[in-house]
Amino acid sequence: MEAVLSKTALQGGEFLIKDSRAEDIFIPEELNEEQMMIREMVRDFLHNEILPNSEKIEHQEDNISPRLLEKMAALGLLGTHMPEVYGGMQLDTNTNTLIGDALGPAGAFTVSYAAHIGIGMLPILYFGTEEQKDKYLPRLINGELKAAYCLTEPGSGSDALAAKTRADLSADGKNYLFNGQKMWISNAGFADLFIVFAKIDGDKFTGFIVERDSAGLTLGAEEKKLGIKGSSTRQVFFENTPVPVENVLGKIGKGHLIAFNALNTGRFKLCALSLGGAKYSVTTAIRYANERIQFGVPISSFGAIQYKLAEQAIRIFSTESALFRVSNLMELKKQEFEANGASFGEAELKAAEEYAIECSILKVTGSEALDYVVDETLQVHGGMGFSEEGTAARAYRDARINRIYEGTNEINRLLSIDMLLKRAMKGALDIVGPAWQVQKELASMPSFEKEEGLYAEEKKAVKDFKKAVLMVAGAAAKLQMEGKLDLKNEQEIIMNVADMLSDLFLAESTLLRVEKLAGMQGKVKQEVYDAILKVFIHDATLRMNKNGTDALASFAEGDLLRTMLMGLKRFTKYPAQNVKTLRRELADVLIAANEYAL
Incomplete structure (x- = not known):
């Protein structure tokens, strides 16, 4: 192996060929007092606002998810990762990772939150013009607007570039006319703004910002899903929907850069949310095992149960170690890019792109750790776990989606090696x-x-x-x-x-x-x-x-x-x-x- 690294030298994928030192990595035990105070604020919101409304969220009653997003906005929690110039808090990557972890137990609401602050907002920050940023980001940060992301179609999922939705320039050259449909769109039921991908003239895959009240934009019914029932998921249809030419996002024909780069950050955030949910789930397992008496003793005294509890914790701890290691690497890389003249958004984008391999690994390991944890939590609860009276059944159902969206775990496994080999061929690694x-x-x-x-x-x-x-x-x-x-x-x-x-x-x-x-x-x-x-x-x-x-x-x-x-x-x-x-x-x-x- 090569020489030990200095603190800022580790590049994406280099962990394979270079050794790191313990003193050069960041661990969650090093979070400072201010970061811990922010975590407590998020936890208070979770326990006072989100968890007491779990049933309303589950049944999408009383417009609850949009209202909760607005309450989060009032606390600044929709803009913690956004520049101050647009009304954001511009917090560091480690603090934002901690916020995701703290919100992990929120169940289906994490989908509404993540879709809004992640794939709904980041494309504008990363690829929007100054006019687009000024127009939309402050209103997304303050909760006035809610965002959704429209990529998947009936014929295109992992193969995003196979999309059929068309965008054809109108005769007067002022609008693109959209025709097509998108499916599995999170937040579609209440979103005011859609990040939509379509092919100009049927071949130039391009991103757009589309407003909800655009003519010809309609929604399908709420999808009936295995889990995350509390998140709005609908199809979005376009029939000669006019989208102003100034709402093109990024460069024409370069929509894949928006789609794939937004997903890098999404995969990282998904890991943080998954681990937060896993910690909450194993805690319910531990408490039930301590309370449940069989053969005159708590079932937590049985070796078979102790195995489950310990293995749950090991999978969480190991993945969390990798999560915060990458979180700090991304923060250091972001600071490096900013020092070299990149804007806040450009630096965030490049940092996430640098560690795309690690983000794919975290997406896989985080979602699979959560799947293991909720499965064993249900098993520890026995028959009560199979009942909807407790939380184990819902957590089991809700967790399953994490291995599918943000790129299936199979795709992310393939990507991690593909990106590694491409970096090697380019001489970057x-x-x-x-x-x-x-x-x-x-x-x-x-x-x-x-x-x-x-x-x-x-x-x-x-x-x-x-x-x-x-x-x-x-x-x-x-x-x-x-x-x-x-x-x-x-x-x-x-x-x-x-x-x-x-x-x-x-x-x-x-x-x-x-x-x-x-x-x-x-x-x-x-x-x-x-x-x-x-x-x-x-x-x-x-x-x-x-x-x-x-x-x-x-x-x-x-x-x-x-x-x-x-x-x-x-x-x-x-x-x-x-x-x-x-x-x-x-x-x-x-x-x-x-x-x-x-």
């Missing part, structure tokens, strides 16, 4: 050199020198994970260059490597956080953080070996396969851990605290 070093290491005798120092075995495991990913990905890329493999038609291989990459990123992020906590005063004893780290790396080692084996066996054979499998075995040698005891240590802390206490 040198993975060829490190991959070659791994190949040379495989041809040499293994070193029997033992690592020394704090977390020596874990540090070696993470370094070896990097070598395993480089070996598998490098071998596949080499065969593709030789014309012996077409990775475009081998999605299973890419998915294997993507999961290896995710495990590596979370393992390193968790290690760095735990190592940093060793020099701080954490919420619990250091032994508990150590237990989380050991269990995660123990399990990640097994997954790394399985995914690597599956990938290698898919494209290699004979001596090449045997050599690489031996290399994979060398790079997945973390010592076996007594995970039963380690999980029980963690569960004991959660049960004693009667909540998620990390």
Whole structure:
């Protein structure tokens, strides 16, 4: 591996080939007093305004979601990520990440909130003209306008560029006339403003700002959905809908830049909201397990239940470690761009684009951590979990959408590797050199020198994970260059490597956080953080070996396969851990605290 990084040197995807130091990352335990006060304000709003209205939100009664957005606006919470010049608070990335985490338990309302402040507002900030920003952003920030984002169509989902909605210039040249339909549009029922993508003359994919009262714009009925029933989801139809030419967003034919860049930030925010919801869910599981008596004792005393509670916490903690690591990297990169003359919006856009690989990883791991947590929370509740009397059933249903929107988890897995390889081909990321070093290491005798120092075995495991990913990905890329493999038609291989990459990123992020906590005063004893780290790396080692084996066996054979499998075995040698005891240590802390206490 290359030399250890300085604090601002880590570029997008470089975690694969460069080592970071604990002192160079940011962890949530470092949030300052002002940030914690903002979190408390958000939590107060959650408990005083959102959760008491859960039933109204669920049934979309009393115009509740738009009214809650207006109340959030009065507190400044719709503009925390927006420039002060438009009425925003212009808070740093870490504080905005914390706000997302605090709002996570809001269930379906998080969809209304995220669609408005994210994909509804960011395209204007990132790509709007000064006139468009001045006209719309202040009113979106103060809650006067609510936003929606219209990308998906009946024939185009993940393949967004296959959209059929047309925008044809009117005879007088003043308007584009829209014809087509959009589906699965969050906030459609109450939105005043739509970010819409259409093809000018049927081929130039372009973004537009479309106002609700435009002639010919109509809505379908509210969709009947599995979950997030409290969020408005409708189809939007356009029939000769006139949109002023000055409402073109960005450059004609460059709508894909708007769509994809807005999604980078959306994926990151989705992870924060997912983890906040997961923490709330595991707390309900812990409290129910402590209250539920069977065979004369609380079910929280049973090993099978303790396993579930501990594993829920481990998945949350590891993903959260990666989330705040990326949050701070984005903030540092944003500051760097601003120092070089970029505007606030340009800097935010470029920072999110820089860490697009990490955003895709976070979207996948955050949504899947939440899915695991709500599933096991329902299981801990038993029959009561299956009943609509409690919150477990609704949380279970609401969580499922997160693996689908903002790009399905399958698409995001494919994207993470595709973007990594594209960066390498452009010379922005040198993975060829490190991959070659791994190949040379495989041809040499293994070193029997033992690592020394704090977390020596874990540090070696993470370094070896990097070598395993480089070996598998490098071998596949080499065969593709030789014309012996077409990775475009081998999605299973890419998915294997993507999961290896995710495990590596979370393992390193968790290690760095735990190592940093060793020099701080954490919420619990250091032994508990150590237990989380050991269990995660123990399990990640097994997954790394399985995914690597599956990938290698898919494209290699004979001596090449045997050599690489031996290399994979060398790079997945973390010592076996007594995970039963380690999980029980963690569960004991959660049960004693009667909540998620990390």
